[in-house]
Amino acid sequence: VSALIGLDWGTTNARAFRFDAEGAVSERREATRGILNVEGGRFADALAEMVGDWRRASPAAPILLCGMIGSRQGWREAPYVGLPAAEADLAGRLVAIEDGAIRIVPGVSGEGLSGAPDVIRGEETQIFGALELIGARSGTFCMPGSHSKWVEMRDGRLVRFATFLTGESFAALKDHTILGRLMSDAAAHDPDAFAAGLARARAPGGLLHHLFSVRSEGLFNRIGGDALASFLSGLLLGHEVQPAIAAFASKDVTIVGSAALAAPYVSAIDAFERRPRHVAGDDAVARGLWRIATAARLVRS
């Protein structure tokens, strides 16, 4: 039996968690059923496919969803909550579907570092879980991904955040510009080239100038073809971490994400003289779903 079924339902993947009455995760699943992989809006079918057996075993268990499933392209749009956002603000603005059997956590909107609109969906749930996992109420959080998010928490409230298009820019520049031409196909992570990219990010000239050096370092055989992708990765992470730490002053930065995504960020944040700490993204989002369900009185803590 489950006290709660929770899903972090994103763009390409969905992760499902089954919680016992104490809020511990008793089972977890992952499927490539992100909202872009669900045809014709058949989200109810996709949900049944992923957790139908859990629902049949515990028909009364509430279901809580977070992530892009609450976007305009998702199952039902859950309008953004503004800043500052406490757990109770999210819990008070859940959007109900199927007569309340299923609820969706809203995203959060604010202004990024430049004054432009900025948005998160899914990370707000992760962050409240991560806060509990590290036993803090304040801090700076970095959530790597196609669109990396940096978030500042103060006294248990989400007060500021910023998105960086790092991961997606890396893929587009590597696969669709001349920079990829000198790169070997199956290259492993090269720590020295990655560190050289981080260092280059601190030099004058700006990112668009530094990008050309990915080609010239290869042309002059200063960095080999099997290390150039790591150099580009370090360069882009440097151009994310440098302005981020300038804006988010905390000495400690908690990285929330998978071990694979977190590893280069640990190096990068360390290179920029901040203290990195890692929390698994899965654990954080599961804990956040339970906390929000509790705050919304869907379950008893």
Added chain:
Amino acid sequence: VSALIGLDWGTTNARAFRFDAEGAVSERREATRGILNVEGGRFADALAEMVGDWRRASPAAPILLCGMIGSRQGWREAPYVGLPAAEADLAGRLVAIEDGAIRIVPGVSGEGLSGAPDVIRGEETQIFGALELIGARSGTFCMPGSHSKWVEMRDGRLVRFATFLTGESFAALKDHTILGRLMSDAAAHDPDAFAAGLARARAPGGLLHHLFSVRSEGLFNRIGGDALASFLSGLLLGHEVQPAIAAFASKDVTIVGSAALAAPYVSAIDAFERRPRHVAGDDAVARGLWRIATAARLVRS
């Protein structure tokens, strides 16, 4: 009859110029016969196709080539000349093919603004022509393109330059990331959105953060789908022009290129409080070919 046949032979296109005894261009041609469009290294055939009739009419006329034709992927590699580079340095390092009937102008290598290796090929010839056309021996030059070049000339010598991957980054980000999703297919240049992009480049957060605002400005309907590409263009040009003018101190910036490529750079450089001036790229490279041919005593001035 021709005193000289000159070609600016680049990656995708080639432009040919026929010069009379006074160095005036009597005829010009353009063909999509850049080095990537010449199969199996048959450059001699491609040259015959483009200017065979000119050669038959003036068998004694020397032929001078500049641009990527002198790269490792071109007809014959013309090794880079170092900085500072005067016209005489280029003229003294021409690489001869076909028993000297044809000569290739070398490119120039140096260190960019970040200390990384940097290279130009073709622009060195344009710049010496542009210098004559504006009647100067010093100045800052901007040459827009897939890879924009900024060049500093002092007392008739090329002393410093830097490459920015602006044009290619624009295409990759527009066509291969989520940023293109909200953009209309056939969008005209939108001066207001372009100016907003230039202004965003001056805000805190860095380029990777600013890129996400291309999406968020669209999501919140602050910039329409038919103006978002102009916003992205302004954003990237701002991220080129800002570090470039910080490094190249001259108040006047001469933009060398086609009218279409130059127009947004005129706006951008103006927005960053420098005085832009435009010289047609065709005229500049033709003049540069003549000048280098003269310095090499291939023709008499």
